[in-house]
Amino acid sequence: MHTEFRRAEIPKEIRSLIIFDHKAFQKYPADWFDQATWQATESWWMIGGKRKIGCCAFERHIDFKEDIHPDKDNPHRRGSLYIATTGILPQFRTMGFGTLMKSWQLSYARHHGFSRIVTNTRKSNKVMITLNQKFGFKIIRTTPGYYDSPRESTVVMERRL
Numbered sequence: 001m002h003t004e005f006r007r008a009e010i011p012k013e014i015r016s017l018i019i020f021d022h023k024a025f026q027k028y029p030a031d032w033f034d035q036a037t038w039q040a041t042e043s044w045w046m047i048g049g050k051r052k053i054g055c056c057a058f059e060r061h062i063d064f065k066e067d068i069h070p071d072k073d074n075p076h077r078r079g080s081l082y083i084a085t086t087g088i089l090p091q092f093r094t095m096g097f098g099t100l101m102k103s104w105q106l107s108y109a110r111h112h113g114f115s116r117i118v119t120n121t122r123k124s125n126k127v128m129i130t131l132n133q134k135f136g137f138k139i140i141r142t143t144p145g146y147y148d149s150p151r152e153s154t155v156v157m158e159r160r161l
């Protein structure tokens with residue numbers, strides 16, 4: 001299958017991003033991004049054939065600190081790429097597309113001169129944590145109670161480049 005990455009057009013594709021997010025994170029409605037979050041992030045589609053099969057969103061020159069300072073926005077940090085979300089549609093999982101997208105994220109970060117990537121996920125999300133570790137990400141902290149419904153810790157991971 002021909003696969004490519006295409007930047008989502010904002011605001012035109014916000015509705016498509018919201019629909020995609022609901023399918024990719026169907027188990028966790030509490031984690032769905034709202035319109036303002038899609039507006040503020042740089043989002044990319046992974047296209048397989050002609051279908052949107054994956055999506056991820058970045059915040060450039062941002063550190064993830066929302067878990068330890070919930071009352072503040074994530075701070076600016078030069079050279080830090082925050083991966084705010086990564087998702088593959090359920091029917092396309094376990095075929096290597098998550099691995100392909102992770103590999104592309106590392107290439108993207110290097111190509112654009114970032115010196116580290118930071119990301120976070122639910123502690124129970126062993127697939128994502130293992131996938132990140134496969135690409136050299138290290139756990140830098142685990143913060144209890146970050147997620148709701150169900151209440152759960154967030155695992156924050158970093159990849160130095």
Ligand SMILES: CC(C)(COP(=O)(O)OP(=O)(O)OC[C@H]1O[C@@H](n2cnc3c(N)ncnc32)[C@H](O)[C@@H]1OP(=O)(O)O)[C@@H](O)C(=O)NCCC(=O)NCCS
Nearest residue numbers: 024085086087088092093094095096097098099121127128
């Ligand atoms: C996490 C996610 C992106 C992985 O995508 P994917 O396309 O299934 O990934 P891959 O097919 O490349 O598989 C990656 C690894 O996970 C393993 N894996 C995937 N799904 C699995 C499952 N349900 N149980 C056990 N292992 C699984 C694969 O075997 C593979 O391991 P390997 O490299 O040792 O063979 C996908 O499951 C997803 O979109 N989940 C929902 C959204 C989410 O939780 N995102 C992360 C938080 S931001």
